[in-house]
Amino acid sequence: MNIKNDLLLRAAHGLYTERVPVWLMRQAGRILPEYRAIRERLSGFKELVTTPALAAEVTLQPVHLLHVDAAIIFSDILVIPEAMGLPYDMYESKGPLFVRTISSKNDIDKLNATTAHENLTYVYEAIRTVKKELNGSIPLIGFAGAPWTLLAYMVEGHGSKTFSKAKKFLYTQPQEAHELLEKITTVTIQYLHQQIIAGADIVQIFDSWAGILSPEQYTEFSLKYIAQICKAISTVPVIVFAKGAFFARKQMAETDCSVIGLDWNMDAIESRNIIGHNKTLQGNLDPCVLYASYNEIRKQTQKMIDRFGTQRYIANLGHGVYADTPADNVRCFIDTVKEYSSMKSSFSKTQSFS
Amino acid sequence: MNIKNDLLLRAAHGLYTERVPVWLMRQAGRILPEYRAIRERLSGFKELVTTPALAAEVTLQPVHLLHVDAAIIFSDILVIPEAMGLPYDMYESKGPLFVRTISSKNDIDKLNATTAHENLTYVYEAIRTVKKELNGSIPLIGFAGAPWTLLAYMVEGHGSKTFSKAKKFLYTQPQEAHELLEKITTVTIQYLHQQIIAGADIVQIFDSWAGILSPEQYTEFSLKYIAQICKAISTVPVIVFAKGAFFARKQMAETDCSVIGLDWNMDAIESRNIIGHNKTLQGNLDPCVLYASYNEIRKQTQKMIDRFGTQRYIANLGHGVYADTPADNVRCFIDTVKEYSSMKSSFSKTQSFS
Numbered sequence: 001m002n003i004k005n006d007l008l009l010r011a012a013h014g015l016y017t018e019r020v021p022v023w024l025m026r027q028a029g030r031i032l033p034e035y036r037a038i039r040e041r042l043s044g045f046k047e048l049v050t051t052p053a054l055a056a057e058v059t060l061q062p063v064h065l066l067h068v069d070a071a072i073i074f075s076d077i078l079v080i081p082e083a084m085g086l087p088y089d090m091y092e093s094k095g096p097l098f099v100r101t102i103s104s105k106n107d108i109d110k111l112n113a114t115t116a117h118e119n120l121t122y123v124y125e126a127i128r129t130v131k132k133e134l135n136g137s138i139p140l141i142g143f144a145g146a147p148w149t150l151l152a153y154m155v156e157g158h159g160s161k162t163f164s165k166a167k168k169f170l171y172t173q174p175q176e177a178h179e180l181l182e183k184i185t186t187v188t189i190q191y192l193h194q195q196i197i198a199g200a201d202i203v204q205i206f207d208s209w210a211g212i213l214s215p216e217q218y219t220e221f222s223l224k225y226i227a228q229i230c231k232a233i234s235t236v237p238v239i240v241f242a243k244g245a246f247f248a249r250k251q252m253a254e255t256d257c258s259v260i261g262l263d264w265n266m267d268a269i270e271s272r273n274i275i276g277h278n279k280t281l282q283g284n285l286d287p288c289v290l291y292a293s294y295n296e297i298r299k300q301t302q303k304m305i306d307r308f309g310t311q312r313y314i315a316n317l318g319h320g321v322y323a324d325t326p327a328d329n330v331r332c333f334i335d336t337v338k339e340y341s342s343m344k345s346s347f348s349k350t351q352s353f354s
Numbered sequence: 355m356n357i358k359n360d361l362l363l364r365a366a367h368g369l370y371t372e373r374v375p376v377w378l379m380r381q382a383g384r385i386l387p388e389y390r391a392i393r394e395r396l397s398g399f400k401e402l403v404t405t406p407a408l409a410a411e412v413t414l415q416p417v418h419l420l421h422v423d424a425a426i427i428f429s430d431i432l433v434i435p436e437a438m439g440l441p442y443d444m445y446e447s448k449g450p451l452f453v454r455t456i457s458s459k460n461d462i463d464k465l466n467a468t469t470a471h472e473n474l475t476y477v478y479e480a481i482r483t484v485k486k487e488l489n490g491s492i493p494l495i496g497f498a499g500a501p502w503t504l505l506a507y508m509v510e511g512h513g514s515k516t517f518s519k520a521k522k523f524l525y526t527q528p529q530e531a532h533e534l535l536e537k538i539t540t541v542t543i544q545y546l547h548q549q550i551i552a553g554a555d556i557v558q559i560f561d562s563w564a565g566i567l568s569p570e571q572y573t574e575f576s577l578k579y580i581a582q583i584c585k586a587i588s589t590v591p592v593i594v595f596a597k598g599a600f601f602a603r604k605q606m607a608e609t610d611c612s613v614i615g616l617d618w619n620m621d622a623i624e625s626r627n628i629i630g631h632n633k634t635l636q637g638n639l640d641p642c643v644l645y646a647s648y649n650e651i652r653k654q655t656q657k658m659i660d661r662f663g664t665q666r667y668i669a670n671l672g673h674g675v676y677a678d679t680p681a682d683n684v685r686c687f688i689d690t691v692k693e694y695s696s697m698k699s700s701f702s703k704t705q706s707f708s
Contacts, residue, residue, distance in 0.1 A: 161515070164676055167642035171650060214618045214640045246600055247619055264568045265601055286568045288521035296525060322518055 003201065005138045008070045011280050011314050012202055012237035012258045020310050020341035021069035022334050023141070025241070026320030027062040028074045031327050034061050045090040049076050050122050056129035063138065065327070066334055070139045070202075073127055073195070077145030077206055080187055081154050083119035084111040094158070101157040103169070105176050113183040117190035124198035131199035142200030144192055144229075146207035146242065147184040148222035151177065163212055170213075170221055177221060185225045189232040196236050204239040204261070205229060211244015218248050223255070230256040239282060243319065249274045264318030268307035281308060284318035290329045297329060301336040310345045357555065359492045362424045365634050365668050366556055366591035366612045374664050374695035375423035376688050377495070379595070380674030381416040382428045385681050388415050399444040403430050404476050410483035417492065419681070420688055424493045424556075427481050427549070431499030431560055434541055435508050437473035438465040448512070455511040457523070459530050467537035471544035478552035485553035496554030498546055498583075500561035500596070501538040502576035505531065517566055524567075524575055531575060539579045543586040550590050558593040558615070559583060565598015572602050577609070584610040593636060597673065603628045618672030622661035635662060638672035644683045651683060655690040664699045 003009065007021035029035055035058050039048060048054050059074045078088050078096055088098045102108060130140055152166040153159075160166075170177050192203050205226055210218060222242070230238045240252060241261030252260050253275040262271050262283035271281060289300045305315065315337040321330060357363065361375035383389055389412050393402060402408050413428045432442055432450055442452045456462060484494055506520040507513075514520075524531050546557050559580055567576060576596070584592045594606060595615030606614050607629040616625055616637035625635060643654045659669065669691040675684060 162641075162676065164642050164645070164678075167640070168645035171642055171646040211619065215621055217640070244598075244619070247621060247624075265565065265598070267569055267601060270601075286521070286571070287516075288518050288525055291518070291522035292525040322516065324518075 003136050003139055005069060008139050008141075008314060009201060009237065011312065012239070014258075014278070014280060014312055017311065017345070018342065019345050020305060020308075020313055020315045020337055022315040022337040023068040023070040023072065024062070024066075024317055024321045024330065024333075025072075026323075027066060027068055027330075028058045028072065029321070030323035031321055031325050031330055032061050032065060033327070034065065045076075045092075048074070049079065052122050052125035052129055055122070055126035056133065059126065059130045059140075060133055063134070066330060068138075068334060070141050071130060071134060072141040072143060072204070073123065073130060073200070075123055075126070075143070077143070077150065077208075078153060079120055079123065080116070080144065080184065080191060081150055083116040083191075084113065084183070084187060085116075086111065086154055088153075096153060096158060098153065098157045102151075102154045102180060105179065108176060108180045108183065111180075111183055113186045116187045117194055120191060120194070123191075124194050127195055127198035127200055139201035140199060141239075142192060142195035142203040144188045144203070144205055146205050146210070146222060146240075147181045147188060147225040147229075148213070148218075149207050149209045150184050150188075151180055151221075152209045154180070163209055167212065167217075170217055174220075181221060181225050185228055189229055192229070192233055196233070200236065202237045202239065202258075203233060204241060205257075207240070207242035207245065209244075210242035210248070211246075213245075215247040218245055219251060223248055223251055226252075226257075227255040239314075241282070253279055259314060261316070262318060266318075268304070272308075277312065280312045280314060282314040282316050284316070285333065287317045287319050287322050287325070290317075290321065290325045290333060292329075294329070294332045297332045298336045298340075301333055302340050305337065305341050305344065310341050315341070357490050357493055359423060362493050362495075362668060363555060363591065365666065366593070368612075368632070368634060368666055371665065371699070372696065373699050374659060374662075374667055374669045374691055376669040376691040377422040377424040377426065378416070378420075378671055378675045378684065378687075379426075380677075381420060381422055381684075382412045382426065383675075384677035385675055385679050385684055386415050386419055387681070388419060399430075399446075402428070403433065406476050406479035406483055409476070409480035410487065413480065413484045413494075414487055417488070420684060422492075422688060424495050425484060425488060426495040426497060426558070427477065427484060427554070429477055429480070429497070431497070431504065431562070432507060433474055433477065434470070434498065434538065434545060435504055437470040437545075438467065438537070438541060439470075440465065440508055442507075450507060450512060452508065452511045456505075456508045456534060459533065462530060462534045462537065465534075465537055467540045470541045471548055474545060474548070477545075478548050481549055481552035481554055493555035494553060495593075496546060496549035496557040498542045498549075498557070498559055500559050500564070500576060500594075501535045501542060501579040501583075502567070502572075503561050503563045504538050504542075505534055505575075506563045508534070517563055520563075521566065521571075524571055528574075535575060535579050539582055543583055546583070546587055550587070554590065556591045556593065557587060558595060559611075561594070561596035561599065563598075564596035564602070565600075567599075569601040572599055573605065577602055577605055580606075580611075581609040593668075595636070607633055613668060615670070616672060620672075622658070626662075631666070634666045634668060636668040636670050638670070639687065641671045641673050641676050641679070644671075644675065644679045644687060646683075648683070648686045651686045652690045652694075655687055656694050659691065659695050659698065664695050669695070
């Protein structure tokens with residue numbers, strides 16, 4: 001099916017875009033009162049994730065309410081560990097908590113890597129529902145966590161400032177770590193393939209805990225597996241967002257991904273120089289800018305577009321939007337991207353024709 | 355008074371060192387059973403900080419038990435906000451909590467910036483006691499938090515993953531932020547001067563939350579004030595450790611600091627190229643390496659020294675040592691630095707004479 005507004009896909013493929021496409025990480029979530037209303041009716045976050053009709057509904061909310069250029073399926077990166085046999089609960093205040101964790105080869109051997117993706121049919125069904133509702137208006141983004149980030153939670157058992165238990169695992173049991181990462185990678189590839197079959201037009205890999213590894217460990221324990229996933233996903237573009245991995249930008253450019261997501265610490269021009277011109281960049285406004293006045297939001301958003309340019313570029317924040325951000329400020333960001341980049345693109349087109 | 359083992363000071367001044375000096379951030383603390391024994395007797399962390407005899411005792415513990423090449427005065431970066439009129443409590447599990455926070459010009463006007471440093475005589479007394487006990491054996495490091503990191507706590511009121519309230523303050527009230535930063539800077543300079551008068555041979559500025567600012571905000575709200583402090587401290591060398599501020603390494607090299615501390619994300623060779631040869635580098639082993647076997651600790655420590663070289667270099671971790679690190683593993687790190695760098699230095703001396 002042709003997609004009416006395919007700006008995001010064209011940007012990902014390196015094709016001309018008449019303006020910069022824009023979406024936000026965590027756009028389907030607490031920033032919208034309409035999301036909070038649904039969430040309050042439910043037993044918890046996981047009910048929302050595992051009920052396709054509800055996941056589809058909240059996926060579509062920012063499409064209608066914020067007019068973003070792409071939907072991203074509402075889900076959680078930790079559904080993969082759970083599908084492999086490691087259940088978790090999600091607590092409002094504390095984040096995820098795994099009932100059991102991984103600490104030995106025996107624990108890893110017990111994990112299901114062959115049919116785990118079949119336990120995630122609720123995600124594929126949500127994708128199919130969203131695709132039907134979108135009716136070809138804009139693309140739908142599928143996603144998964146990077147294998148290292150999933151390992152971090154599976155070994156640590158919960159969120160952490162340092163993930164020192166997970167990092168200790170890499171230093172003390174590197175062979176087991178690789179076995180676990182291989183299993184997660186296998187499941188992730190199957191999972192993303194199923195998302196694509198269900199209708200995902202592009203997929204993003206979130207490496208949320210990239211930035212706590214040393215450059216050497218990152219190459220060995222994270223990038224290697226991200227590269228395998230990028231290689232295996234050949235029918236749709238892949239976005240990789242590795243928060244904090246400024247040191248890996250050059251290597252990231254050598255993978256088969258189409259888009260590299262940047263956090264707000266990474267300078268646009270320096271990143272373009274490091275990465276080269278064969279990848280599309282995505283990002284990277286500091287989420288805290290959206291706490292400021294409309295004037296300041298416009299100023300900072302325009303400056304961002306001035307630095308990235310209007311081509312091979314997808315506007316986004318440098319991290320997920322914070323839950324307490326006023327929805328109108330998010331709208332101001334989105335509208336500024338659309339208006340300012342349209343103006344700039346048409347201006348530069350005129351210029352190049354003159 | 356001449357210092358017998360002045361390796362750290364010579365390294366800071368860019369003078370020849372026959373081996374690499376080594377100390378650890380948080381070396382005086384929970385890694386030592388002898389520290390925990392003292393701590394358990396007390397009402398809380400702050401009793402330890404504000405009682406000079408006890409602060410001096412725990413400062414000296416790693417000197418005797420780990421044989422580091424420098425002592426660092428046991429204290430807390432948040433004594434400055436408290437001395438300015440913003441008291442805090444320290445909770446074992448949750449970290450610091452301020453009773454009141456800063457949100458307006460009125461709050462800032464009420465802070466004491468003229469005589470605040472006089473409220474910190476317990477720190478100067480602890481320094482004098484340590485100096486007497488050290489009796490010229492090794493140098494003593496004084497320290498303070500960077501103004502931005504202190505502002506972050508004073509506005510946020512407690513630790514945070516994102517410090518979004520503090521960052522919001524910078525975006526929405528930049529003028530007030532600068533007023534507050536100026537006041538903190540004034541007090542910090544006076545405080546460090548007093549530490550030096552009391553006996554500190556070198557001082558370190560900890561910018562623990564450097565890495566959550568955008569490069570532009572970092573320049574405006576943090577580096578500017580760090581540079582002022584470095585300029586004002588002219589009688590002893592200044593070490594700046596800005597965790598996560600990889601993007602500011604070039605600018606950091608333009609300040610009057612003598613030593614730049616690196617975290618474990620920052621590559622030694624790349625950092626040396628960015629920073630040039632006029633600064634000493636300090637760091638940067640991943641603290642999690644110290645959870646590994648002695649063999650692995652030796653291997654990683656030697657690799658670190660191979661990459662930094664033996665001159666204009668101070669060995670350390672890339673962050674404070676984690677509380678649950680076995681003390682014997684810390685000893686293995688320290689011994690490896692001493693043995694391996696002695697061997698390398700004498701080898702390269704032989705080489706250059708041949």
